[in-house]
Amino acid sequence: MARNASLSGFPEWLPQERLVELHVLDILRRTFELHGFSSIETRAVETVGQLLRKGEIDKEVYALSRLQEEESDTKRETTSDAKADAALALHFDLTVPFARYVVENAGYLAFPFRRYQIQKVWRGERPQDGRAREFTQADIDVVADGELPFRYDVELALVIVEALSALPIPAFKLRVNNRRLAEGFYRGIGLADTAGVLRSIDKLDKIGAEAVAELLKAELGATDSQARAALALASIRTEDTSFVDQVRALGVANELLEQGLGELEQVVSAAASRAPGSVVADLSIARGLDYYTGTVYETVLVGHENLGSICSGGRYESLATKGNRSFPGVGLSIGVTRLVSRIVGQQLAVASRSVPTAVLITLADDDSWPQAQDVASALRGRGIATEVAVKAEKFGKQIKYADRRGIPFVWFTAEDGSHQVKDIRSGNQTAADPASWAPPAEDLQPLIAVVPSTP
Amino acid sequence: MARNASLSGFPEWLPQERLVELHVLDILRRTFELHGFSSIETRAVETVGQLLRKGEIDKEVYALSRLQEEESDTKRETTSDAKADAALALHFDLTVPFARYVVENAGYLAFPFRRYQIQKVWRGERPQDGRAREFTQADIDVVADGELPFRYDVELALVIVEALSALPIPAFKLRVNNRRLAEGFYRGIGLADTAGVLRSIDKLDKIGAEAVAELLKAELGATDSQARAALALASIRTEDTSFVDQVRALGVANELLEQGLGELEQVVSAAASRAPGSVVADLSIARGLDYYTGTVYETVLVGHENLGSICSGGRYESLATKGNRSFPGVGLSIGVTRLVSRIVGQQLAVASRSVPTAVLITLADDDSWPQAQDVASALRGRGIATEVAVKAEKFGKQIKYADRRGIPFVWFTAEDGSHQVKDIRSGNQTAADPASWAPPAEDLQPLIAVVPSTP
Numbered sequence: 001m002a003r004n005a006s007l008s009g010f011p012e013w014l015p016q017e018r019l020v021e022l023h024v025l026d027i028l029r030r031t032f033e034l035h036g037f038s039s040i041e042t043r044a045v046e047t048v049g050q051l052l053r054k055g056e057i058d059k060e061v062y063a064l065s066r067l068q069e070e071e072s073d074t075k076r077e078t079t080s081d082a083k084a085d086a087a088l089a090l091h092f093d094l095t096v097p098f099a100r101y102v103v104e105n106a107g108y109l110a111f112p113f114r115r116y117q118i119q120k121v122w123r124g125e126r127p128q129d130g131r132a133r134e135f136t137q138a139d140i141d142v143v144a145d146g147e148l149p150f151r152y153d154v155e156l157a158l159v160i161v162e163a164l165s166a167l168p169i170p171a172f173k174l175r176v177n178n179r180r181l182a183e184g185f186y187r188g189i190g191l192a193d194t195a196g197v198l199r200s201i202d203k204l205d206k207i208g209a210e211a212v213a214e215l216l217k218a219e220l221g222a223t224d225s226q227a228r229a230a231l232a233l234a235s236i237r238t239e240d241t242s243f244v245d246q247v248r249a250l251g252v253a254n255e256l257l258e259q260g261l262g263e264l265e266q267v268v269s270a271a272a273s274r275a276p277g278s279v280v281a282d283l284s285i286a287r288g289l290d291y292y293t294g295t296v297y298e299t300v301l302v303g304h305e306n307l308g309s310i311c312s313g314g315r316y317e318s319l320a321t322k323g324n325r326s327f328p329g330v331g332l333s334i335g336v337t338r339l340v341s342r343i344v345g346q347q348l349a350v351a352s353r354s355v356p357t358a359v360l361i362t363l364a365d366d367d368s369w370p371q372a373q374d375v376a377s378a379l380r381g382r383g384i385a386t387e388v389a390v391k392a393e394k395f396g397k398q399i400k401y402a403d404r405r406g407i408p409f410v411w412f413t414a415e416d417g418s419h420q421v422k423d424i425r426s427g428n429q430t431a432a433d434p435a436s437w438a439p440p441a442e443d444l445q446p447l448i449a450v451v452p453s454t455p
Numbered sequence: 456m457a458r459n460a461s462l463s464g465f466p467e468w469l470p471q472e473r474l475v476e477l478h479v480l481d482i483l484r485r486t487f488e489l490h491g492f493s494s495i496e497t498r499a500v501e502t503v504g505q506l507l508r509k510g511e512i513d514k515e516v517y518a519l520s521r522l523q524e525e526e527s528d529t530k531r532e533t534t535s536d537a538k539a540d541a542a543l544a545l546h547f548d549l550t551v552p553f554a555r556y557v558v559e560n561a562g563y564l565a566f567p568f569r570r571y572q573i574q575k576v577w578r579g580e581r582p583q584d585g586r587a588r589e590f591t592q593a594d595i596d597v598v599a600d601g602e603l604p605f606r607y608d609v610e611l612a613l614v615i616v617e618a619l620s621a622l623p624i625p626a627f628k629l630r631v632n633n634r635r636l637a638e639g640f641y642r643g644i645g646l647a648d649t650a651g652v653l654r655s656i657d658k659l660d661k662i663g664a665e666a667v668a669e670l671l672k673a674e675l676g677a678t679d680s681q682a683r684a685a686l687a688l689a690s691i692r693t694e695d696t697s698f699v700d701q702v703r704a705l706g707v708a709n710e711l712l713e714q715g716l717g718e719l720e721q722v723v724s725a726a727a728s729r730a731p732g733s734v735v736a737d738l739s740i741a742r743g744l745d746y747y748t749g750t751v752y753e754t755v756l757v758g759h760e761n762l763g764s765i766c767s768g769g770r771y772e773s774l775a776t777k778g779n780r781s782f783p784g785v786g787l788s789i790g791v792t793r794l795v796s797r798i799v800g801q802q803l804a805v806a807s808r809s810v811p812t813a814v815l816i817t818l819a820d821d822d823s824w825p826q827a828q829d830v831a832s833a834l835r836g837r838g839i840a841t842e843v844a845v846k847a848e849k850f851g852k853q854i855k856y857a858d859r860r861g862i863p864f865v866w867f868t869a870e871d872g873s874h875q876v877k878d879i880r881s882g883n884q885t886a887a888d889p890a891s892w893a894p895p896a897e898d899l900q901p902l903i904a905v906v907p908s909t910p
Contacts, residue, residue, distance in 0.1 A: 006559050007543075010500065014563050015493035015570070022494055034835040036812035036842035038470035039477055043589050044499070044575060045465065048522065061522040066579040067503065067544060089522060104461050108469050110809070110860045114842075115470070120499060124521040134498050151824065151845040158828070274828065354565070357491035369606065373613070373729065380489040387491035387569075390606040405565045
């Protein structure tokens with residue numbers, strides 16, 4: 001069980017838990033780089049104006065002020081205008097800062113620009129399970145200057161599936177839908193307020209089909225058959241491309257619907273052949289954010305659906321604009337803290353030890369510290385994490401130090417210069433040479449092992 | 456030349472610059488882990504009360520408020536008390552948060568606790584060269600529960616020298632002094648306000664010896680010979696342990712002085728033999744922070760002294776207390792952003808390319824994308840970062856895409872299934888097998904090369 005954070009909504013990890021998080025971050029970075037994504041980071045703060053451009057999120061934002069300014073009230077009033085201009089706040093996601101970064105640096109970037117970005121974000125929401133006030137997101141996006149071929153929507157699904165598959169987490173389902181498909185369908189059945197329909201459909205999980213049908217009728221003036229058709233579409237879920245026939249069977253004709261069907265078919269077809277079982281066409285997925293225009297993705301951990309989506313995103317026709325240039329993109333964001341909180345909280349995976357150290361070099365006498373450092377240097381030079389005892393306490397005490405820290409091996413150097421190394425778990429002790437000895441591969445570094453679930 | 460940040464004091468890097476920063480961070484992490492330091496992160500925020508406990512830094516702190524609360528003024532007044540209780544601010548260093556972390560988690564940590572922590576910190580200071588408002592620090596500390604042997608002061612100097620030596624930076628000097636040595640000396644010559652003397656000595660670089668002598672006389676009532684003695688001590692700088700004799704030659708007898716001399720001798724002696732030329736005993740080093748009690752460290756880049764210290768720290772007898780437990784420690788903090796800003800700004804080192812990608816798989820026709828993905832998977836499986844073209848444009852256009860992004864190799868698959876790979880820099884093209892081909896080691900990943908300085 002994870003301890004409670006001393007400040008609600010701001011989780012912190014113990015060293016052994018942090019190793020799980022580092023492992024997750026390392027896998028993500030490596031996967032993204034193997035697929036040609038460049039790392040960037042943006043500053044933690046944006047101007048308030050930048051953050052509020054999209055509306056709807058103002059209550060979640062943490063604004064910044066210099067403590068001294070806050071305390072001197074008279075000064076405050078005279079400078080309030082200047083302050084408002086430059087008012088800063090912590091970013092609440094990595095998409096808004098990325099959009100600004102792309103516009104500011106467009107002249108220096110090669111498009112389509114592929115970037116990954118792993119950083120903390122902050123939201124002043126009420127903390128709850130799976131929702132923190134400070135949390136790490138790992139985003140990938142491809143952004144073009146002008147036009148971005150649809151194939152990137154397929155590629156990003158495959159990249160994310162590869163990344164998530166490598167993590168120490170339970171099975172997941174990447175649920176994919178397409179806004180064009182849904183909007184075309186709604187128009188095809190005569191419902192013009194497609195955003196309104198999507199908002200209602202988005203409530204399916206929470207309030208159920210019947211209540212959604214009532215909403216559609218009461219708020220959007222849908223007829224009974226229109227509401228039934230919209231719900232029929234939302235009920236379609238397939239792990240292969242058979243959703244296409246299921247949609248066609250509903251008998252709705254619309255050009256945008258056809259385009260969306262074709263796009264979603266490409267994503268699901270590629271995923272079904274390259275990563276069978278991990279992607280599902282789920283025609284109920286709406287995603288709240290208004291700027292998605294085509295593909296939308298979200299992801300649930302099987303058996304942990306209550307956690308909410310651990311990876312979401314989609315296609316946006318215009319991430320940003322600069323003069324008459326427009327930057328369309330497609331991207332996904334992994335909720336790293338949400339994932340790690342669940343892994344750590346339910347011990348879905350654990351680190352084999354809490355310290356990087358594989359070997360402790362003991363001291364026979366206090367003056368042998370420099371020689372012990374030589375041994376340590378030789379081992380470190382070959383990638384073996386090594387500590388040196390600081391005092392020539394009784395060997396039993398030095399071994400106990402290693403044991404307490406979870407260091408698997410202790411090293412002894414005799415007066416004649418010969419060396420021995422002992423596995424303190426088995427008690428096995430053998431002769432060793434600093435220039436060649438290495439621990440077994442599984443002891444070289446802390447390993448993160450998935451704990452088999454007990455049904 | 457680095458571009459100007461769009462928000463003064465909040466630097467951001469282009470992808471190619473970010474590779475330099477990542478390289479620096481990777482080296483630090485690897486070195487710290489090889490020496491048995493565990494990674495932790497603390498939340499970005501602390502309570503204002505926690506941050507201000509040490510006094511003197513209030514004007515630099517960024518306080519947080521929820522934007523919505525700030526906008527509703529009436530609500531603000533009624534809740535101001537509650538707000539003050541839980542007032543949050545961004546941390547301005549990693550030491551204060553680490554002290555809190557140690558106290559909160561003391562029951563879960565194995566002492567002496569060795570941790571490294573690499574995170575952003577924020578200070579609302581006026582930005583200037585080498586001083587940002589948001590910057591990354593990389594800290595290492597060893598903290599004990601009760602007593603921490605002095606040898607850790609020696610060890611940490613060696614760890615930091617090893618870490619800095621591995622970075623793509625010019626030569627550096629780790630300047631070491633000892634508070635006990637200085638305080639014992641001042642007391643030995645009859646100056647009781649040792650903190651006052653240290654404060655004056657700290658101004659040596661800025662105002663010169665004569666002005667410091669005047670300060671000592673005017674503010675601390677020092678006699679001419681006391682002032683001269685204090686300055687004589689501060690003028691001692693040696694790369695070996697000869698400083699001991701130079702101090703003794705000043706003829707001052709004091710027990711604390713002797714203890715300090717012995718401690719500093721241990722640090723300099725170990726460094727002189729294990730890392731000759733990188734450490735200097737500099738008896739003028741005072742370090743402003745009051746909590747240092749013994750060893751103090753600071754570091755300058757040779758030829759870049761105007762940058763200020765790029766790595767500082769020291770020994771503190773009590774990092775934190777919990778009931779009647781006290782946690783002494785010794786640690787250093789590397790100014791990563793300060794270093795990287797200088798490297799990037801003066802192009803002291805550059806990345807060999809701006810993308811991780813080593814190979815672009817071209818498409819002969821649009822339908823061959825799945826086969827191209829197979830080739831890419833084979834290469835990625837062996838650690839080769841690979842992108843796949845999304846469209847079967849003319850090969851010239853696909854090669855141009857690779858060239859524009861700095862991808863060194865392009866891959867062609869013929870209709871008969873045979874493969875060729877071309878180095879677009881040399882034009883060399885050879886047959887290749889996805890299961891075995893690899894780029895030369897220097898092209899596998901972007902390399903960070905130090906640019907030789909032109910005198």
